[in-house]
Amino acid sequence: MDQFIHRLVILIAFGGLLIAYKSEAQSGSSRSQLDTLLQDYGYQAFVRPRTGVFYDGTAPANLSGIKISVVRLRSGSLRRKGVHSFKEFDIPVGLIVQPYVERIVFVYQNLGNWSSVYYPLPGFTYLAPVLGLLIYDAANLSAKNLPELDFIASKSPISINFTNAAAVLNGMTPQCVWFNLDGLPEFRELMSENVCSTYRQGHFSIVVNSTGLAPSPSPSGGPVSGLSPGPSPIPSKSHKSKVWKIVGGVVGGFIGLILLSLLLAWFLIHRQNRKVAEMEHQADVGEALRMTRVGSTQAPVATGTRTQPILENEYVA
Numbered sequence: 258m259d260q261f262i263h264r265l266v267i268l269i270a271f272g273g274l275l276i277a278y279k280s281e282a283q284s285g286s287s288r289s290q291l292d293t294l295l296q297d298y299g300y301q302a303f304v305r306p307r308t309g310v311f312y313d314g315t316a317p318a319n320l321s322g323i324k325i326s327v328v329r330l331r332s333g334s335l336r337r338k339g340v341h342s343f344k345e346f347d348i349p350v351g352l353i354v355q356p357y358v359e360r361i362v363f364v365y366q367n368l369g370n371w372s373s374v375y376y377p378l379p380g381f382t383y384l385a386p387v388l389g390l391l392i393y394d395a396a397n398l399s400a401k402n403l404p405e406l407d408f409i410a411s412k413s414p415i416s417i418n419f420t421n422a423a424a425v426l427n428g429m430t431p432q433c434v435w436f437n438l439d440g441l442p443e444f445r446e447l448m449s450e451n452v453c454s455t456y457r458q459g460h461f462s463i464v465v466n467s468t469g470l471a472p473s474p475s476p477s478g479g480p481v482s483g484l485s486p487g488p489s490p491i492p493s494k495s496h497k498s499k500v501w502k503i504v505g506g507v508v509g510g511f512i513g514l515i516l517l518s519l520l521l522a523w524f525l526i527h528r529q530n531r532k533v534a535e536m537e538h539q540a541d542v543g544e545a546l547r548m549t550r551v552g553s554t555q556a557p558v559a560t561g562t563r564t565q566p567i568l569e570n571e572y573v574a
């Protein structure tokens with residue numbers, strides 16, 4: 258019986274972890290949902306598509322302010338020739354797509370005034386909109402929910418020229434920020450004025466650290482006012498409330514699980530006591546006893562581990 262309760266506790270703890278992991282993953286999922294939606298809307302821009310031609314797509318009406326563009330290319334010619342000036346991106350020769358497919362589609366995203374809604378960076382101010390460059394298989398241009406393919410610039414990096422970046426206040430150092438598909442920000446130096454570089458796919462922008470700046474009242478309205486229709490530096494209320502919802506959900510879930518396990522333990526101990534009493538009674542009566550096992554529960558085993566990209570960050574500048 259002790260063993261049974263032991264297993265039960267393990268099972269419940271595992272369940273709790275699973276719930277926590279799931280809500281963790283959900284915070285990143287609005288971005289991947291956006292990527293999925295924009296892939297779908299981007300592909301709709303291909304009407305009798307020609308290879309190598311840039312097409313501007315239309316974002317859904319509820320996301321107005323976001324711009325998307327697509328281009329379809331053969332992997333081979335992409336690798337040999339690169340793509341010159343696909344919006345802000347300049348893609349050099351030597352780009353390798355993994356896994357290999359014959360033709361690919363680049364989906365370009367300009368998140369405009371939605372930048373800090375989907376990519377909030379507390380303590381930093383965006384000087385340019387968040388731009389995304391993602392790559393998909395072009396085999397079926399009606400396909401939805403396509404997974405992103407990976408790519409790596411094997412010779413020189415892709416450069417991103419943020420032509421409309423806001424001017425920096427003196428004394429502040431702008432930085433490039435890169436969000437990989439896991440959504441974690443990494444900061445880099447600019448290559449030159451308003452130019453960032455990358456070897457990998459993801460989302461990019463230019464920011465300044467405004468940590469020391471944010472609370473001081475500035476008569477001119479701070480560095481953001483110059484950027485119009487720029488992203489706001491402050492994470493939106495709805496994002497904050499979403500975070501609280503997730504935290505609340507996790508905590509609530511754990512408390513619920515603990516209560517449930519206490520209840521179950523109480524029930525089992527109670528039943529055990531009753532059984533012992535019954536056995537004592539039957540022993541008194543002199544009957545032969547036949548013991549039965551109380552269940553044969555097994556704790557589940559986590560099978561899936563998240564696959565890691567094959568190539569590591571050593572390529573990254």
Ligand SMILES: *[C@@H]1O[C@H](CO)[C@@H](O)[C@H](O)[C@H]1NC(C)=O
Pocket residue numbers: 294317318319320
């Ligand atoms: C916007 O509309 C699309 C369908 O047109 C829907 O799938 C998506 O969830 C909506 N997104 C937001 C942020 O409301």
Ligand SMILES: *[C@@H]1O[C@H](CO)[C@@H](O)[C@H](O)[C@H]1NC(C)=O
Pocket residue numbers: 321322370371374486
């Ligand atoms: C962005 O601007 C468009 C109009 O250009 C507006 O409809 C939309 O609500 C704005 N989005 C945000 C998050 O403010």
Ligand SMILES: *[C@@H]1O[C@H](CO)[C@@H](O)[C@H](O)[C@H]1NC(C)=O
Pocket residue numbers: 397398399400401
């Ligand atoms: C392409 O994708 C669409 C939507 O998922 C599907 O209905 C269609 O059968 C696919 N076509 C091919 C040739 O696989």
Ligand SMILES: *[C@@H]1O[C@H](CO)[C@@H](O)[C@H](O)[C@H]1NC(C)=O
Pocket residue numbers: 418419420449452
């Ligand atoms: C970036 O774009 C600006 C304006 O179009 C141009 O003057 C500048 O030379 C470009 N920088 C690079 C590194 O291409």
Ligand SMILES: *[C@@H]1O[C@H](CO)[C@@H](O)[C@H](O)[C@H]1NC(C)=O
Pocket residue numbers: 466467468469
């Ligand atoms: C931003 O600046 C503040 C104060 O200047 C500093 O304490 C903080 O570490 C900086 N944050 C990053 C991520 O560089």
